[in-house]
Structure formats: structure tokens, C-alpha cells
Amino acid sequence: MKKKIKKYFKVWWLLTKNSFMSALSNRLGSFFFLLGKLIRFFIYMLFIVFLLKGTNSLAGYNLNQTMFFYLTFNLVDIISQFLFREVYRFRPQIIEGSFDLVLSKPINALFKSLLGGADLLDLFTIPPLIIALIFVSRGLNPSIFSVVLYILLIFNSLIIAASFHIFVLGLGIVTLEIDHTVMIYRDLANLGRFPIDIYKEPLKGVITFIIPIGTMMTLPAKTFMNLVSFNVVIMSFVVGGLFLFLSIKFWNFALTKYSSASS
Amino acid sequence: MKKYLQVLKITLQQEFAYRLNFIMWRVRNVMQVVLMFFLWSSVFSDPTKQFFGYDRTKILTYVFGILVIKAIVFSSRTIELSGIISDGTLGIYLLKPINFFKYWFTADMASKILNLSFSLVETAILFILLKPEIYFQSNPIYLLLFLLSLIIAVLLFFVTIFLINMFSFWAPEVGWALPFLFIVIVGDFLSGSVFPLDIFPRTFQNIFYSLPFPYLVFFPLQIYLGKISIPTTINGIVISLGWLIIFGVLVKYVWGKGLKKFSAEGI
Numbered sequence: 001m002k003k004k005i006k007k008y009f010k011v012w013w014l015l016t017k018n019s020f021m022s023a024l025s026n027r028l029g030s031f032f033f034l035l036g037k038l039i040r041f042f043i044y045m046l047f048i049v050f051l052l053k054g055t056n057s058l059a060g061y062n063l064n065q066t067m068f069f070y071l072t073f074n075l076v077d078i079i080s081q082f083l084f085r086e087v088y089r090f091r092p093q094i095i096e097g098s099f100d101l102v103l104s105k106p107i108n109a110l111f112k113s114l115l116g117g118a119d120l121l122d123l124f125t126i127p128p129l130i131i132a133l134i135f136v137s138r139g140l141n142p143s144i145f146s147v148v149l150y151i152l153l154i155f156n157s158l159i160i161a162a163s164f165h166i167f168v169l170g171l172g173i174v175t176l177e178i179d180h181t182v183m184i185y186r187d188l189a190n191l192g193r194f195p196i197d198i199y200k201e202p203l204k205g206v207i208t209f210i211i212p213i214g215t216m217m218t219l220p221a222k223t224f225m226n227l228v229s230f231n232v233v234i235m236s237f238v239v240g241g242l243f244l245f246l247s248i249k250f251w252n253f254a255l256t257k258y259s260s261a262s263s
Numbered sequence: 264m265k266k267y268l269q270v271l272k273i274t275l276q277q278e279f280a281y282r283l284n285f286i287m288w289r290v291r292n293v294m295q296v297v298l299m300f301f302l303w304s305s306v307f308s309d310p311t312k313q314f315f316g317y318d319r320t321k322i323l324t325y326v327f328g329i330l331v332i333k334a335i336v337f338s339s340r341t342i343e344l345s346g347i348i349s350d351g352t353l354g355i356y357l358l359k360p361i362n363f364f365k366y367w368f369t370a371d372m373a374s375k376i377l378n379l380s381f382s383l384v385e386t387a388i389l390f391i392l393l394k395p396e397i398y399f400q401s402n403p404i405y406l407l408l409f410l411l412s413l414i415i416a417v418l419l420f421f422v423t424i425f426l427i428n429m430f431s432f433w434a435p436e437v438g439w440a441l442p443f444l445f446i447v448i449v450g451d452f453l454s455g456s457v458f459p460l461d462i463f464p465r466t467f468q469n470i471f472y473s474l475p476f477p478y479l480v481f482f483p484l485q486i487y488l489g490k491i492s493i494p495t496t497i498n499g500i501v502i503s504l505g506w507l508i509i510f511g512v513l514v515k516y517v518w519g520k521g522l523k524k525f526s527a528e529g530i
Binding site: 004026028029032033035036037039042043046049050051054056059105175180181183184187188190191193194197199200203 | 283284287290291294297298301302304305306314315364416435436439440441443445447448451452457458462463464494
């Protein structure tokens with residue numbers, strides 16, 4: 001098992017290096033891409049600041065708390081993009097039939113399709129984000145226990161994000177008609193940019209447990225602020241595990257539908 | 264005229280060829296509106312309160328207005344221009360007995376017709392589901408000025424997107440980058456299509472108003488909502504017309520320079 005993990009880490013590192021070198025070969029493009037993301041991040045931040053300055057609260061949360069929700073959303077979103085960038089390049093492989101080459105390699109096809117091409121450009125934005133989170137969190141006075149739960153819930157969020165990406169991969173095989181399923185996931189995830197308390201039932205219930213955007217984006221921050229019971233935290237881990245299980249089942253089903261067209 | 268009608272028909276057929284894809288694209292637009300609807304509903308949970316000069320009815324009208332106006336202004340096929348220049352297929356278009364600008368403008372119109380039709384249906388569905396309070400403008404002068412600002416917005420977007428896509432003449436490998444930045448910065452924010460620009464302090468607003476971008480979405484919506492006086496509206500229309508002329512002249516100039524640079528590589 002240890003040997004297997006070592007092998008997969010080695011493969012991951014190699015693929016990540018290749019992906020980074022490919023990004024570096026197009027420096028100007030990468031620069032614009034990163035710039036666009038940073039601008040979007042800062043404009044939304046400004047929006048929250050000016051909005052909350054005018055209204056004092058959003059769904060009962062003050063500026064500091066809303067900002068913490070926003071930064072947590074970005075942390076999960078950016079780490080997901082860093083880890084699962086290969087998903088964005090998956091559909092052309094199915095259309096061209098070059099996915100055959102992935103299937104015939106002695107590594108897990110899901111591992112290659114999900115994690116085989118991490119985006120180091122996204123990685124650079126994570127440390128400043130963590131610093132901003134620490135800075136904002138100082139005003140929230142969390143307990144050590146809340147901080148530990150928050151970190152564990154961020155891992156749970158990444159499991160849910162991985163599951164979403166696996167669903168996207170599976171859909172890419174099952175139907176060739178949709179070419180931006182991953183962008184639909186991004187739009188869904190964007191619903192968690194602000195605390196999900198802004199939504200009304202039944203939408204709030206749907207995005208908390210059925211499509212667990214709330215569990216992924218809002219719950220870690222709410223736990224950090226001591227605003228949820230321990231039972232809900234446990235429930236969210238169950239949701240994460242179940243979602244991962246279902247996504248892998250779906251991936252296995254989708255593989256049986258792969259027709260190797262155009263290859 | 265007849266050939267442009269054919270272009271319109273063909274473009275509509277092309278859009279329909281990938282029906283599910285198109286529907287998914289529309290779903291994405293609706294989701295953005297849903298997010299903003301709930302955000303502002305939460306802010307204006309007390310219907311008697313006013314923030315940033317909006318009451319609940321006006322802000323929700325703004326959110327729904329975004330869906331329709333974005334369909335009219337931002338639906339475009341001209342965004343493909345950068346790819347056509349980069350891969351050399353521009354050469355094929357140049358050989359055709361058709362005016363290149365009119366061709367793309369007509370293709371844009373087809374895209375706008377389709378997107379507008381869908382956005383109206385979506386608005387009706389969301390209206391039934393969410394039951395928002397909507398502001399109806401009844402002053403004919405405001406309605407006329409709103410229509411005029413919308414026409415200018417469509418033309419302004421066309422020349423702007425044409426201009427930035429021509430960056431591909433000089434940097435074909437990153438030709439997508441400027442349109443990408445434009446969509447992120449202008450399409451999402453500076454046009455007011457995510458949130459109204461008047462939540463920002465006065466200084467910011469003055470800077471925004473001197474740029475061409477608020478005239479794409481924010482300004483027409485301000486007129487519709489009757490939030491600005493008639494003289495301010497006319498002033499805004501003059502500024503946006505000024506930008507339209509400047510960008511129009513620039514498009515012609517850069518197009519001429521670009522064609523000299525173009526070598527039809529890649530065909």
C-alpha cells in the first residue's frame with residue numbers, strides 16, 4: 001500500500017510539473033489568466049465591503065463574518081481548481097478518443113483524469129488567502145476545538161468538491177452533448193459565495209444536503225463561528241462520504257458507456 | 264440584404280445544432296440571477312427599507328433586468344473572431360463576397376434573438392416561482408431613452424468586442440486572453456451586470472461613468488428604473504455615443520493595420 005501511494009505521488013508530481021511547464025510556455029496567457037482571477041476576487045471583496053457598510057448585516061452576519069464566509073469559499077474553490085484542473089481538459093479526450101491512452105496506462109484512469117495536471121498557478125494564490133483568513137478570523141474569537149473542526153471540514157469540502165468533479169467526468173463520458181458541465185458545477189458552487197442563509201426553503205435544503213454546496217462552502221465557516229451543533233458537523237462528514245461513494249459508483253457506470261469514438 | 268438574412272438563418276440553425284449545450288448555457292445565466300435575487304432579497308428583507316437609493320421592488324427589477332439586458336447586449340458570435348484570426352480561417356471569410364463587419368453583426372443579431380427569446384421565458388418562469396415585486400416604467404420619455412440607450416449598448420459592445428479580439432493579429436497564441444479579461448472585468452463587474460455600480464462610493468462611480476462599460480448594462484437599467492434625471496440621461500447618452508464613435512474609428516484603424524499583419528498561417 002505504502003509503495004502504491006509513493007508511486008501515485010511520484011506520478012502526480014511528474015504530471016503537475018509537466019502541466020506547470022506547459023503553463024510557463026505561455027507566460028503571457030498565464031499572466032492574464034491569473035490577473036483575471038485576482039481582479040474578480042478583489043472586486044467581489046470590495047462589493048462585500050461596500051454592501052455591508054451600507055446595510056450593516058447580511059442574513060444576520062456582520063462584515064467580518066461575511067468576509068470569512070467569502071474567504072472560506074475562495075479557499076475551497078481555489079484548492080479544488082488547483083487539484084482538479086485536469087477535469088477541464090477531459091472532454092476533448094473523450095471526443096477525440098484519446099481517453100483510450102489513459103485507460104491503457106498502468107495507473108488508475110480516475111486518478112489521471114481527476115488529479116493528473118494540478119495547476120500550480122492556482123497554488124500561488126493559496127498562501128495569501130490563508131493569511132487573509134487568519135487576519136479576518138482574529139475578530140471572530142474561535143476556540144481551539146472550532147479551529148480543528150474547521151480544518152477537518154475544509155478537508156470534507158474538498159472531498160465533496162472531488163465528488164462533484166468525478167460526477168462531471170462521468171457525465172462527460174455518458175453524454176457528449178454538454179461541453180461546459182464543469183462550468184455548471186462552478187456556477188452551482190458560486191451559490192456558496194455568500195452564506196447559504198440568504199436562500200429560502202426549499203432551495204436552502206436542496207443546496208445543503210442534496211447538492212451539498214452549503215455543506216461544502218458555508219458549514220466550515222459556521223462551525224468556526226460556533227454557530228452549528230456537533231450533530232450537524234457529524235452529518236456533514238456523512239454527506240461527504242456518501243457523495244464520494246455515489247460519485248465513484250457513477251464513474252464506474254460511466255466507464256461502461258465509453259465507446260472509444262473517433263479513436 | 265438577402266445574403267445577410269441567410270447569415271441570420273444559418274447562425275440560428277448553428278445555435279440550434281447544439282441544443283442541450285445552449286440550454287445549459289442559459290441555465291448558467293439563470294443561476295447567476297438566482298444567486299443575486301436571494302442576496303438582494305436577504306438585504307431587503309424589510310420591504311420598507313432603502314439602501315443605495317433602491318427599494319426592494321427596484322433592486323429586484325434590476326436583478327431581473329440583468330437577465331434580459333445581458334441577453335440583448337452580451338449575446339455575441341463576434342467573440343469567435345480571435346480564434347478565426349489565430350487559426351488563419353479569417354482568410355476564408357475575406358474571400359467571400361460579403362462585408363466582414365456586417366456578417367458578424369448579423370451573426371450577433373441571430374445570437375441575440377435566440378438568447379432574448381430564452382431570457383424572456385426564463386424571466387417568466389422565475390417570475391412565477393419567485394414572485395418578485397417588479398417595477399414597471401410607465402413614463403414614455405424614459406422608455407424611449409431606455410430603448411435608445413439599449414441600441415447604443417448593442418453597438419458599443421459590438422465595436423468593443425471586435426476591437427479587443429483583433430489583439431490576435433499581433434499575439435495569436437494568447438488572442439483569447441484579452442477577451443477573457445474583458446469578460447471577467449467588464450462583462451461581470453464594470454458593466455453593472457453582477458451588482459449595481461451605485462453601491463460604490465461617489466469617487467468610484469465618477470470613474471466608472473467616464474468609462475464606456477457602465478453604458479452596456481447599468482446605464483440602460485438606471486434609465487428604466489427612472490433613477491436618473493432626464494438631463495443626466497441625455498448627458499450619459501452623449502458620452503456613450505462619444506465612446507461608440509471613438510471605438511468605431513479605432514476598429515477601422517486597427518482592422519487595417521491587422522490585415523497588413525495577417526498571413527493566414529494555420530490554414
